[in-house]
Amino acid sequence: MADETGGSKLDPADWDAFRLEARRLLDAAIDRMARARMLPWKEVGPEARQRLMPPLPQGGQPLTGIVNTLIEDVMPYATGNTHPRFFGWVHGTGLASAFLAEMAASAMNSNCGGRDHGAVYVERAVMDWCRQIFGMAEGSSGVLTTGTSQATLIALVTARHRLTGGTARREGIRTLPPMRVYAAAGAHQCVTKALEAMGHGAAALRTIATEGPAAGMNLERLSATIEEDKRNGDLPLAVVATAGSVDAGAFDRIEELADFCARTGLWLHVDGAFGAWICLADQPWRGLAAGIGRADSIAFDFHKWVGVQYDCGGVLLRDGANHHETFASRPGYLAAQQHGLGGGDPWFCDYGLELSRGFRALKVWTVLQSHGLDAIAASITQNCRQAAYLADRLRNGGHFRVPFAPPSNVCVFGIDRSDMSEEQRSACNRAICERLQLEGTSVFSTTRIGGEVFLRAAIVNHRTTFDDIDLTVAALDRALETLSPDHLNSHADQ
Numbered sequence: 001m002a003d004e005t006g007g008s009k010l011d012p013a014d015w016d017a018f019r020l021e022a023r024r025l026l027d028a029a030i031d032r033m034a035r036a037r038m039l040p041w042k043e044v045g046p047e048a049r050q051r052l053m054p055p056l057p058q059g060g061q062p063l064t065g066i067v068n069t070l071i072e073d074v075m076p077y078a079t080g081n082t083h084p085r086f087f088g089w090v091h092g093t094g095l096a097s098a099f100l101a102e103m104a105a106s107a108m109n110s111n112c113g114g115r116d117h118g119a120v121y122v123e124r125a126v127m128d129w130c131r132q133i134f135g136m137a138e139g140s141s142g143v144l145t146t147g148t149s150q151a152t153l154i155a156l157v158t159a160r161h162r163l164t165g166g167t168a169r170r171e172g173i174r175t176l177p178p179m180r181v182y183a184a185a186g187a188h189q190c191v192t193k194a195l196e197a198m199g200h201g202a203a204a205l206r207t208i209a210t211e212g213p214a215a216g217m218n219l220e221r222l223s224a225t226i227e228e229d230k231r232n233g234d235l236p237l238a239v240v241a242t243a244g245s246v247d248a249g250a251f252d253r254i255e256e257l258a259d260f261c262a263r264t265g266l267w268l269h270v271d272g273a274f275g276a277w278i279c280l281a282d283q284p285w286r287g288l289a290a291g292i293g294r295a296d297s298i299a300f301d302f303h304k305w306v307g308v309q310y311d312c313g314g315v316l317l318r319d320g321a322n323h324h325e326t327f328a329s330r331p332g333y334l335a336a337q338q339h340g341l342g343g344g345d346p347w348f349c350d351y352g353l354e355l356s357r358g359f360r361a362l363k364v365w366t367v368l369q370s371h372g373l374d375a376i377a378a379s380i381t382q383n384c385r386q387a388a389y390l391a392d393r394l395r396n397g398g399h400f401r402v403p404f405a406p407p408s409n410v411c412v413f414g415i416d417r418s419d420m421s422e423e424q425r426s427a428c429n430r431a432i433c434e435r436l437q438l439e440g441t442s443v444f445s446t447t448r449i450g451g452e453v454f455l456r457a458a459i460v461n462h463r464t465t466f467d468d469i470d471l472t473v474a475a476l477d478r479a480l481e482t483l484s485p486d487h488l489n490s491h492a493d494q
């Protein structure tokens with residue numbers, strides 16, 4: 001229903017008043033970014049939860065109130081990955097440059113599934129830059145995704161399309177032999193999820209033992225497992241190389257896997273969610289990604305090590321024609337035009353599962369143009385140095401054990417008490433992790449190696465300084481000293 005001014009109630013009645021409120025929010029948002037160092041994660045208390053989950057609103061409320069709510073009730077409760085001592089999971093930190101791009105993209109509200117408009121060209125530029133960064137040949141194709149999970153699904157479905165000559169697309173997988181995918185122990189869960197969603201089931205994943213806790217898969221085991229599966233009548237679909245494992249920051253030997261796949265005709269997919277970008281780093285780290293451009297497909301994230309705001313990942317496919325054939329599907333209402341807005345073929349909706357898509361490309365485009373590859377590379381190199389430095393400090397401090405040298409930017413460590421059982425050490429490591437999160441000093445997550453829970457830092461944070469690592473080590477030592485006797489003396493009870 002139109003109001004008295006003739007405008008819809010869904011537009012601001014007074015754009016000048018809107019501008020003032022928007023500026024107030026803009027100031028608060030910039031303050032938040034500038035003061036990131038002061039703003040670690042904090043717990044969402046019961047009252048805050050209530051304010052975040054109000055009753056279903058029937059009527060609206062004035063803009064001033066909404067802006068207040070955003071500033072006071074929403075923005076304080078961030079994940080905390082903007083903080084310089086956030087090392088948990090693999091969370092990107094976000095960049096002010098991408099913030100600008102998101103404002104512009106939001107005002108434009110482009111639908112990037114296809115058609116002929118600026119956003120499509122921006123995404124094409126971004127995908128071609130990625131092709132060049134990873135060294136993939138021309139003729140490849142790529143599309144931005146929500147993240148590596150979705151990119152992995154697109155890559156494996158494309159691999160299946162090539163393998164089955166389109167049968168899977170037409171008839172499903174009922175008539176096909178069981179398919180198998182090979183990945184190192186420690187490969188990300190998104191590979192399993194993709195296989196489940198594709199109808200092959202989690203059992204389609206063959207886990208190949210690695211040559212150590214921070215090493216790649218054993219190629220002889222890979223070869224033997226594939227032979228065994230073939231003898232059983234199974235269909236090998238793809239080898240998934242991990243470029244940067246979540247647990248350890250470990251890399252498969254991509255060059256050797258590329259040789260192996262070239263010899264055997266198998267599809268090589270690289271899960272390079274964060275680690276693919278190590279190809280920008282200084283040596284020795286850069287060498288870990290050698291050969292990545294030879295893959296048939298690469299999945300990677302912008303929202304982790306490149307620092308682009310969530311969510312944003314991408315996938316590159318070496319055979320662009322095969323990629324297009326796998327997903328192209330344009331009923332009458334989406335028919336291409338020769339000229340006009342309905343032109344602009346090929347459309348991105350023909351390269352993945354989404355039809356309507358946001359303008360993710362603009363934040364990547366803006367980040368890369370405003371900082372250049374060199375600054376991003378320097379930050380990636382610095383994070384690898386910081387992981388090595390953290391490992392050194394912990395080893396020399398005498399309280400913590402570092403089970404293996406960080407291969408890249410992930411440092412795994414735990415309390416060094418050989419007099420305790422694995423379970424007791426695990427309990428201590430978990431308690432230290434929680435303590436540091438709750439006090440707002442540093443955020444780690446945990447992972448399990450063998451039977452033991454370890455602390456883990458994945459440093460993908462451009463804001464982290466070496467002083468932050470020193471501060472973190474001091475906080476760890478303090479946490480250890482103040483760990484309750486229940487934790488530290490539990491071995492005496494036995």
Ligand SMILES: *Cc1c(COP(=O)(O)O)cnc(C)c1O
Nearest residue numbers: 147148149188190244246273301
């Ligand atoms: C984070 C991650 C994924 C999943 O990526 P999303 O962007 O979270 O979907 C896959 N593989 C690895 C190695 C990761 O670190």
